[in-house]
Amino acid sequence: MRKISDLFKQELQAINIGLVSFKESLEDVEVKVIQVDWRPSAATDDETRDALQKLLGTK
Amino acid sequence: MAVKGILKEGEYYDSVTLMLVARDVLAMEGVEDAAVVMGTEQNKSILETSGILLDMFKDAIDSDLLIAVKAKDEATCNAAIEKAKELLTSRRSKAQETGEYMPKSLEGAVDFLPDANMVIISLAGKYAGDEAMKALKKGLHVMLFSDNIPVEKEIELKKYGKEHGLLVMGPDCGTAIINGAPLCFANVVNRGDIGIVAASGTGLQEVSAVISNEGAGVSQAIGTGGRDVKKDVGGIMFIEGIKALEEDPETKYIALVSKPPHPEVLEKVAALIKIEIKKPVVAILLGGDPKVVEGAGAIPANTLEEAGLIAASFSKGKSMDEFKKLLEEREKELLNLAEKESKNKTAAQKFVRGLYTGGTLCDEAMLISRTIIGEVYGNAPLNPQFKLEDSWRSKENTFVDLGEDEFTVGRPHPMIDFALRNKKILEEAEDKEVAVILLDVVLGYGSNMNPGDELNPVIKQAKETAEKGGRNITFVCTITGTDKDPQGRGKVKQQLEDAGAIVVASNAAASKLASYIVKNLGGAK
Numbered sequence: 354m355r356k357i358s359d360l361f362k363q364e365l366q367a368i369n370i371g372l373v374s375f376k377e378s379l380e381d382v383e384v385k386v387i388q389v390d391w392r393p394s395a396a397t398d399d400e401t402r403d404a405l406q407k408l409l410g411t412k
Numbered sequence: 413m414a415v416k417g418i419l420k421e422g423e424y425y426d427s428v429t430l431m432l433v434a435r436d437v438l439a440m441e442g443v444e445d446a447a448v449v450m451g452t453e454q455n456k457s458i459l460e461t462s463g464i465l466l467d468m469f470k471d472a473i474d475s476d477l478l479i480a481v482k483a484k485d486e487a488t489c490n491a492a493i494e495k496a497k498e499l500l501t502s503r504r505s506k507a508q509e510t511g512e513y514m515p516k517s518l519e520g521a522v523d524f525l526p527d528a529n530m531v532i533i534s535l536a537g538k539y540a541g542d543e544a545m546k547a548l549k550k551g552l553h554v555m556l557f558s559d560n561i562p563v564e565k566e567i568e569l570k571k572y573g574k575e576h577g578l579l580v581m582g583p584d585c586g587t588a589i590i591n592g593a594p595l596c597f598a599n600v601v602n603r604g605d606i607g608i609v610a611a612s613g614t615g616l617q618e619v620s621a622v623i624s625n626e627g628a629g630v631s632q633a634i635g636t637g638g639r640d641v642k643k644d645v646g647g648i649m650f651i652e653g654i655k656a657l658e659e660d661p662e663t664k665y666i667a668l669v670s671k672p673p674h675p676e677v678l679e680k681v682a683a684l685i686k687i688e689i690k691k692p693v694v695a696i697l698l699g700g701d702p703k704v705v706e707g708a709g710a711i712p713a714n715t716l717e718e719a720g721l722i723a724a725s726f727s728k729g730k731s732m733d734e735f736k737k738l739l740e741e742r743e744k745e746l747l748n749l750a751e752k753e754s755k756n757k758t759a760a761q762k763f764v765r766g767l768y769t770g771g772t773l774c775d776e777a778m779l780i781s782r783t784i785i786g787e788v789y790g791n792a793p794l795n796p797q798f799k800l801e802d803s804w805r806s807k808e809n810t811f812v813d814l815g816e817d818e819f820t821v822g823r824p825h826p827m828i829d830f831a832l833r834n835k836k837i838l839e840e841a842e843d844k845e846v847a848v849i850l851l852d853v854v855l856g857y858g859s860n861m862n863p864g865d866e867l868n869p870v871i872k873q874a875k876e877t878a879e880k881g882g883r884n885i886t887f888v889c890t891i892t893g894t895d896k897d898p899q900g901r902g903k904v905k906q907q908l909e910d911a912g913a914i915v916v917a918s919n920a921a922a923s924k925l926a927s928y929i930v931k932n933l934g935g936a937k
Contacts (some may be wrong), residue, residue, distance in 0.1 A: 355577035357656035360553055361632060363529055368521040369613045370543055371534030371557065372426045375596055378857035381898070382600070387525045390514035391535065391543075392424035393474040397419040 413818050416489035416496075417466045417480035424450065424475055425500060426534070430591020433499045435831070440495065443481060444489040448496050451476035452536065458821060474536075476936045502522060518546050532595060534558055540583070541565040549571050556582030556637070557596050563644050566862035570640070570648040579656075580649055582637040586613035586702040587856075589620060597827070597858035600896035606723045607663035609653035611641045611670040614770035614854060615698065615716055617892050618919055621855075622720025624894045625901070625917075628727040631663040639837065641673035647680055649739060654681070658689050666693045667723045669716065671775065672700030682708035688754075694722045698772065699779050699794070715920035716776055746921060749914065750928030753848075756884045761847035762935030764788075765840045765924045766811035767833050769826040770892065770919075773852045774813040777923035785809060785926035786937025791816050806840065810935075811850075818934070827859045839875035841885055846932055847876070848886045850926040852919060853908070855893025855901060861901060864907025871911035887913035890922035 367386040369376040379386040427450075434448040445462055451472025459465040465479040472478055477500075481492040514654050515521045522528060530743045531547035533540050537560025544554045548569065556569075561583040573580035581588050582761040587598040589608075599617055601624035608630060610616035615637055619629050634653040651669070666689065673681065678700065685693055686708040693710035695702070696719035702712030713719035718739070726733040764781075766788075768774035778794050787795050789810040791803035800807060803818050812819075814826040814833055826833055833851075840846050853863045862868065871887050878885045889908050893901045905915045916922050930936060 355551070356659065357553075357577055357579050358654060358659040359577070360529060360579065360658070361591060361660050361662065363591070364527070365527055365530060365593050365594075366528045367530045367532055367593075368518065368525065368528050368547075368552070369532045370518065371532070371540075372428050374428060374858060375532055375534060376555070379595070382856070385525065386526075387521050387528070388512075388514050389483075389518060389521050390516050391786060392422075392516075392540065405527055 413482060414486045414489050415464055415480065415482045415712045416486065417464070417469065417478065418493055419451070419468050419472055420477040420479075423477040425503070428828070429500075429503055431829070433496055433503070434823070435829060435893065436499060437481065437492050437496050437520070437685070440488070440492055442933070443492050445482040445916050446492060446496070447478065447480045447627050448500075449478050450474055451478050485490050514686070518543060520552070522550060529553055529862065530555060530590065532557065534596070537561045537583070539570065544731065548576065548578055551576070551578070553579040554581065555588055555595055555635070556580070556585055558582070559584040563639065566637075567640060567645055570645060574648055574652055579634065579653075584635065584639065585635040585637040587616050587633075588635040589630055590611050594857050597854075597856060598633070599624070599856035599893050600898070601894055602627070602629030602896075603631065605631055605662060605727055606663040606667055607631045607657035607660060607665070608633040608667045608669060609636065609650055609657065610634070610668070611636045611638050611650055611673070612698070612772040614892065615669040615671075615696070615772040615776075617710060617770070617854060617856060618716040618722045618773065619667055619723075621648040621892050621894050622717050622918060623667075623724050623727075624896070626721060626724035626728075628724035631660060638671065641670050641677045643674040643676060645693065646678070647673060647677035651680060651684055654684060654689060655809050658691060664691060664920045665723050665726045666691050667719055668693060668695040668697075668705075668710070670696075670700070671698050671772065675698065678704050681705070685710050692726055694719050694726075698776055698913065715780065715918070716883035717920040735877060742917070742921060743924075746916070746925045747928060748871060748933060750925055753914070753929050754932035757933055758844070758883055760844045761883060762933045763809050763845050764850055764930045765806050765843075765846055765914040766850040766923070766926070766936070767836050767840070768813050768852050769815055769833065770852050770854050771813050771815050773854075773890070773892065773919045774811055774917055775921070777812050777850065778847065780920055780923040781809070781811070781927045782878070784924065785930050785935065791818065806843070808845075809935060811838075827854050830860055830863070830866045834866065838875050841877045844881065844883065846885060847935065848888055848926045848929050850922055851887065851889045851913075852922070853889060853891045853893075853904060855891060855897040855899045855904065857898065859899070861899060864904040868907045868911040872914055887911070888922050888926045889913045889915045890919040891915060892919065
């Protein structure tokens with residue numbers, strides 16, 4: 354079974370979702386990192402989102 | 413006065429980018445108020461309160477960009493809107509110029525970086541929880557910078573993380589150091605054999621910086637978010653973090669940092685230390701009862717500085733006696749300095765004004781000052797009876813946390829944007845009763861990149877203002893950071909000292925020095 358401490362033996366590689374500055378600071382210290390070009394989905398209100406998740410079977 | 417605005421559908425920018433653009437627009441001649449925000453319900457209500465919610469914004473949704481400007485005339489409004497558009501375009505094209513690939517989703521990112529093991533999430537709270545769960549289900553560790561995530565969601569994420577051997581740092585986790593990499597708001601510290609688990613962001617920063625400045629180093633620094641140690645979450649990640657450090661061969665000593673945990677959580681942590689943890693543990697539970705951890709065999713520290721110094725002493729093979737001697741020497745120096753600084757004050761100058769950007773640092777300062785000068789006023793005081801009626805107006809001895817909501821709505825955190833504190837410094841300098849102004853400066857990634865350049869002229873101006881009134885104000889500063897930080901602790905220290913400020917080794921030392929001066933002047937309760 355995987356353990357949290359296994360992470361400490363690996364090279365840190367990160368995915369950043371949100372503030373771009375957090376990606377830039379990791380690049381500065383030479384950590385491999387990729388920025389997700391995230392934006393809110395069209396289904397922004399909770400009701401629509403719940404309905405969509407139900408339809409897609411992801412809820 | 414004119415108010416104008418534009419709405420751009422489907423143009424998404426992160427909140428820091430938007431706030432920095434808004435700040436530049438606000439600085440334009442003739443602009444009274446400006447907002448550059450996404451069209452969320454919360455942002456719309458802020459615009460409404462400020463009287464700049466235009467009709468066209470009322471049906472805006474989260475993915476719409478809103479720019480609103482209130483200025484002396486229409487021409488100024490138009491110029492300001494154009495400026496905001498230019499700044500946003502330059503920000504976007506910077507990313508496009510480098511031609512880097514940016515996947516649209518977490519799935520796309522994993523395809524591109526298949527060995528990724530950490531996902532950092534700083535989206536609005538209502539989206540962040542779902543993205544975090546997606547990441548965990550892909551077997552990825554998570555750092556959740558976002559706040560405003562319901563506690564039920566936090567518990568769900570952390571239970572899943574625990575069951576699957578995954579870290580869930582946060583929500584509201586501002587800082588961590590994993591495998592030597594500073595995440596979000598973190599300092600660049602030496603690598604070493606001290607592991608930290610912290611439920612307090614600036615607390616973690618202060619302890620890790622003290623360790624590094626003493627010549628020791630940090631193996632891992634795990635942030636949990638402040639709510640982890642409350643009753644509902646039950647310390648899930650605090651406990652898993654300690655276990656992970658016990659298993660880590662690079663970690664030889666463990667430091668625990670937290671505001672007082674819920675008693676049930678503290679009992680669980682104590683039982684874990686007693687039964688399963690073989691490595692030496694030092695704990696700072698700001699204002700919490702140290703007896704429980706002491707009973708479990710851990711060493712309680714009185715301040716963040718002490719926690720860092722004890723851990724560093726262990727790491728460097730020094731005895732507790734040597735550590736105590738060092739503390740005594742530092743204490744003597746502070747008392748001498750306080751004596752000297754108390755001599756050049758007028759009869760009316762009695763009080764200290766602490767203007768803090770780091771929440772935990774402000775808490776620690778109040779805890780220390782309380783033992784020397786009694787209770788202090790504040791916007792988030794230790795004793796609710798000392799809550800300021802108006803957070804903007806100080807009274808006697810006052811410590812304000814400028815990172816609290818009443819100061820931060822619609823503007824970047826005061827660790828990034830110094831404008832608000834700079835204004836407060838100049839206001840406090842006008843007050844004839846003020847003897848000491850106490851400031852924290854938090855370095856590291858995420859924070860203001862030129863704190864010395866910004867503070868130097870403000871401190872000089874404040875001192876000049878006081879001197880014109882025949883007063884001398886002592887500025888006491890603490891810098892949380894290291895020489896390896898992008899700002900450079902040594903450089904910032906020099907800039908503050910050039911302005912006439914006294915810079916001491918830690919937040920604990922700064923609050924002691926400020927309090928000793930006040931006590932000498934008769935300003936204690």
